[in-house]
Amino acid sequence: MQFDIFKPKSPPLIGMDISSSSVKMVEIVDAGKGAQRVERYAIESLPKDAVVDGNITNLEQVVETVQRTWKKLATRTKNVALALPSAAVITKKIIVPAGLREEELEIQVENEANQYIPFALDEVNLDFQVIGPAPSSPEEAEVLIAASRKEKVEDRVAVAEGAGLKALVMDVESYAMQTSFDLIKKQFPNDGEDQNVALVDIGANVMNITVLRNDQAIYTREQAFGGAQLTQDIMRQYGMSLDEAEAAKRSGGLPENYETEVLQPFIESAALEVQRAMQFFFTSTQFNSVEHILLTGGSAVIPGMEEVVATRTQVNTLVANPFAGMAISPRIQLRRLVGDAPSLMVACGLALRRFDP
Secondary structure, three states: OEOOOOOOOOOOOEEEEEOOOEEEEEEEEEEEOOEEEEEEEEEEEOOOOOEEOOEEOOHHHHHHHHHHHHHHHOOOOOEEEEEEOHHHEEEEEEEEEOOOOHHHHHHHHHHHHHHHOOOOHHHEEEEEEEEEEOOOOOOEEEEEEEEEEHHHHHHHHHHHHHOOOEEEEEEEHHHHHHHHHHHHHHHOHHHHOOOEEEEEEEOOOOEEEEEEEOOEEEEEEEEOOOOHHHHHHHHHHHOOOHHHHHHHHHHOOOOOOHHHHHHHHHHHHHHHHHHHHHHHHHHHOOOOOOOEEEEEOHHHHOOOHHHHHHHHHOOEEEEOOOOOOOEEOOOOOHHHHHHHHHHHHHHHHHHHHHHOO
16 A cells, blocks of 8 residues: 655645644635635644654544644644654655656565565555655656565554544655745745754654754754753743643743742753754764754743753754745734744644645
């Protein structure tokens, strides 16, 4: 079986991102004249450990959270685009003779896949996309193969179906993130061409760093650091439960010393982690500069984060907002959307799949 990471789809579609801490949904519609409008979005927290390292460990809890999120979204659309965690997908570029027919290409891809996928092919969902002529010779073509264990795909499809939704597209989180990034790079000089842009995604437990250059990921790294650290710090400092700390973190209402004693040290640690990631990038590649840092994930909007990271790294730093160039539906509160935007990068990229040519 093949799963359509790359096939075009145009019916109404909701981008649905299942992360380790929450379910996020975004619906984007055509606003005419090539413009797009954010129609609605919703975010619901997941119970702790319902999703661990991108694996769905408690199907029932995830299905319930998806149902709640969809209800909150208040839409009729039931088609969803989902993404697999990048770690669950093996991708590889291969070179094949140019001009192969579809069937010939499929055989070639399967032969290649057999060599580097550590599982039997019948346990795997396989998809491929022709990128274009090979850099080395016009007689050859470059093809991107993506493969994932069937169970990883089936788990996510089961969540959608359990919630009464229909999974139409299965993407990869890093590709969805890149689709959103394509909207943001217009804010950089010369659309970010020939510049190194570090996407720093501060999730609940992990900081993911991807350095992009001309739309290619030239470096990726994961560091064990995330927003959950701040929640732990709040619990410890003020003797709160996990839920109380999460709520207080989002809505405020913490004692006066919170900023100096808890928040500021957390921001400093985050900036230090970003700086460390940059050092790793410089020592393990031929590059010695990063032109822009783009902060994504829930902790990106913490007041002061952007400035402290910029000061510590001496690099132009922005908080990601993939919706900056879109129209916004009157039912959405703009201030809230701007605050949530950095955590909606994957969901936004998935929602944009309905506009695939």
